[in-house]
Amino acid sequence: MSLDPKRTIAELKELRALTSDENGAQRVAWTDTWLKARAWFLSKLSDLPVEQHYDSAGNNWVTLPGASEKALLIGGHLDSVPNGGWLDGALNVLAGLEVLRRFASEFHGRPPVTIRLVDWADEEGARFGRSLLGSSAFAGTHSIAADRGRADRDGVKMEDALRRCGVEIDRFPEAESERKNASAYLELHIEQGPVLESLGLPLGVVLGTKGVERHNITFHGQEAHSGSTPMNARHDALAAAAKLALEIRTIAGKHADAVCTMGSLKTFPGIVTAVVGRCEATLDQRDLNAGVLAQMYREAQEASRRFAAEEKCTVEWSRLWNIEPVPFHPELLNLCEEAVRETSESTHRMPSGPLHDAAEVSRAGIPTVMMFVQSLNGISHNKIEDTRQEHLEMSVIALDKLASKTVDWILK
Numbered sequence: 001m002s003l004d005p006k007r008t009i010a011e012l013k014e015l016r017a018l019t020s021d022e023n024g025a026q027r028v029a030w031t032d033t034w035l036k037a038r039a040w041f042l043s044k045l046s047d048l049p050v051e052q053h054y055d056s057a058g059n060n061w062v063t064l065p066g067a068s069e070k071a072l073l074i075g076g077h078l079d080s081v082p083n084g085g086w087l088d089g090a091l092n093v094l095a096g097l098e099v100l101r102r103f104a105s106e107f108h109g110r111p112p113v114t115i116r117l118v119d120w121a122d123e124e125g126a127r128f129g130r131s132l133l134g135s136s137a138f139a140g141t142h143s144i145a146a147d148r149g150r151a152d153r154d155g156v157k158m159e160d161a162l163r164r165c166g167v168e169i170d171r172f173p174e175a176e177s178e179r180k181n182a183s184a185y186l187e188l189h190i191e192q193g194p195v196l197e198s199l200g201l202p203l204g205v206v207l208g209t210k211g212v213e214r215h216n217i218t219f220h221g222q223e224a225h226s227g228s229t230p231m232n233a234r235h236d237a238l239a240a241a242a243k244l245a246l247e248i249r250t251i252a253g254k255h256a257d258a259v260c261t262m263g264s265l266k267t268f269p270g271i272v273t274a275v276v277g278r279c280e281a282t283l284d285q286r287d288l289n290a291g292v293l294a295q296m297y298r299e300a301q302e303a304s305r306r307f308a309a310e311e312k313c314t315v316e317w318s319r320l321w322n323i324e325p326v327p328f329h330p331e332l333l334n335l336c337e338e339a340v341r342e343t344s345e346s347t348h349r350m351p352s353g354p355l356h357d358a359a360e361v362s363r364a365g366i367p368t369v370m371m372f373v374q375s376l377n378g379i380s381h382n383k384i385e386d387t388r389q390e391h392l393e394m395s396v397i398a399l400d401k402l403a404s405k406t407v408d409w410i411l412k
């Protein structure tokens, strides 16, 4: 039985039918639909000579033992954002499964090194605002104290939602034991942006993931009657936030690949007859260069204080989360480039704006690389997310070639 990329696509469609509705994929981590996706995935393993278990952070490990205990890790995530696409995260897992099957078949159940497929728990952070949860537990960069108090928009505490799925937040550190013998980590992912399509390339080599600064910014003004309060007597918290929302475009615009996004804005009391007394915004800033990222963060803080003063308000910042830029392993980058070139002739090296579990694995000191496959119209986190079928098949083939090359590299 050799590699069958068409089976990967058929399985992706099967998963979509099982876990999507008319608005897209609904595999939000720690929900019933996510558990359904995971149960479906387990059913795909029954014919394989593998060991399977969930670690203490809820990551699902599928291990094909090899002649050497040294392990090649291949990862992805079955969880999605609400109303998400059919490929984000799931392609990685199911392409990895196909590669695992190929190793099991070619080497009669015993490849030269151990092959481990991992479905990370809660990559998206869609419900509790904490991305890369499972992989950060693996990497030892988890933040239990900060995460314990998180709640979803219905007030359900993260700690309780995890417990319902059999995960105790205090036991996260035990997931670090999965790092034993890990010699390399590979992750295939849809690009989720427009670059490869604009270059006419099916596949790309990912240089690393951009660093991120993610903050809550709260402007405090004064609630006042919208009829009786003269314009010059207002302490309008929304006005200050609105000025910042425009300024971040200038701040990001000074650097080639930098991005800044104000993705959420809430006003209080939030009624048509009151000046906004309090405005809560979120800011997400990213770049592959740590110096650029630090500069953008500083400039946004300075601007927020300036705009708060102009509107007779005050401002406070609280960090939601951050991660430094993570460059991938130079030798694995070369192997990835070879695999892409052998599959599609030409290739391109690019940074990743979106975060991926690969960043956490790399931070744990495990040689890591990612491969991108083209996204149509650069759209992701949306039900219209798509990739051409022939490109999906090429991505499975290229990941398989990369896996073989990496096994040889591990044994060198």
Ligand SMILES: [Zn+2]
Pocket: 077, 088, 089, 123, 189
């Ligand atoms: Zn993803």
